[in-house]
Amino acid sequence: MAGLSLYCEAAGTGSDHDMEQSKRQWLEPIGRLAGVIAHDFNNLLTVILADLELAAFRTRDEDARGLLRRASEAAEMGVSFNKRLLALAGGRRFAPAVIKVNQHITDTWQVVERILSEDTRLQFHPGADVWPVKADPSELDGALLNLVANARDAINGSGEVTIATKNVQLTTAEAAGIGGAMPGDFVRISVADTGSGMPSEVATQAMEPFFTTKPAGAGSGLGLTSVGMTVARAGGFLVLDSIPGEGTTVSLYLPRTLEVAQDPDDGKDADLPFGDGQLILVVENDPLVREAVLQRLEVLGYAVLEAADGETALAFLEQGEPVDLVFSDVVMPGRLSGHGLALLLRRRFPGVGVLLTSGYASRMLPRRRRLMVRAELIAKPYSLQVLARAVRRALLAAGKAER
Structure with a gap:
């Protein structure tokens, strides 16, 4: 069977205005509930991260510092999840920044790698001289984690997940062949797996909120929806290619930006500004x-x-x-x-x-x-x-x- 390639908007794949309006109305109460949950979860994470930081601040034992650092990284993954909840609820401000894509993926590699099983190999094929893009870094992290987690679940036994980046220049004719695309310069970030793939009737629903093929309790069905929202907010689009029995590739097309990226390490290791008893x-x-x-x-x-x-x-x-x-x-x-x-x-x-x-x-x-x-x-x-x-x-x- 031929693979299915489709363009996905932030709210779904349908083009009928009434259907999209109905979906948005249906998501509003879910979004409000997500906001309440996110608020309480953020309070818990505030306590967890604060205590971990204070413990690391007070100990000089390097082994203990390593354990605390790993615990903090795990908590930060919870922060990323919560930001996606807030994005769904409309309660988190979009905070775009200029991103050096290859460097950003490399910096978050360890976190991405940890969500895979021992039987799954993760590869990165960085494109040459990839352009910077402007997107919310936390949302981009969440999108990549979502896609890698989906790829992991699609693989039965051993397999491979490959993240690749590439500069893409779409002409008017090429853009016309991709629904919702526009001509211009884009950075394509693709996540490909060697998993089971999806038949056309499943792939066409993949972006619908709460649609999932996973067993009860194993997934919310909001993963691809939040990925689509992230790409749309950055002014790009998403393409899903799937072949049953051969695997799935999800490609994020993010517009090139001409703005200059700041060094992500600026201020990272700067001294803390202490108070004077105020x-x-x-x-x-x-x-x-x-x-x-x-x-x-x-x-x-x-x-x-x-x-x-x-x-x-x-x-x-x-x-x-x-x-x-x-x-x-x-x-x-x-x-x-x-x-x-x-x-x-x-x-x-x-x-x-x-x-x-x-x-x-x-x-x-x-x-x-x-x-x-x-x-x-x-x-x-x-x-x-x-x-x-x-x-x-x-x-x-x-x-x-x-x-």
């Missing part, structure tokens, strides 16, 4: 997350004060506590959200710095009010480096630290 009020209702944040800030050289909600935080300030910075979660119980607290602080305590964090950046807040808040927001979970730099910026903005 008082930071941490507002967080989850006691485990709150304790993890307090410990991190103390390690960074700050004095800390804690509150479980916005009302308690305001009471501390009204009592005259010399707070330099309020670091608050956005989603909290009570009448005050993090955004509401930030607005009140701007009006009543303009000399106090504000920094916000959230495991699910809701888009329900009106844009005008977001502009009024004027506070930086960092996404959970965050590294010690990200926290240290964000706190430093917020203190500088409030005039509470020297440059």
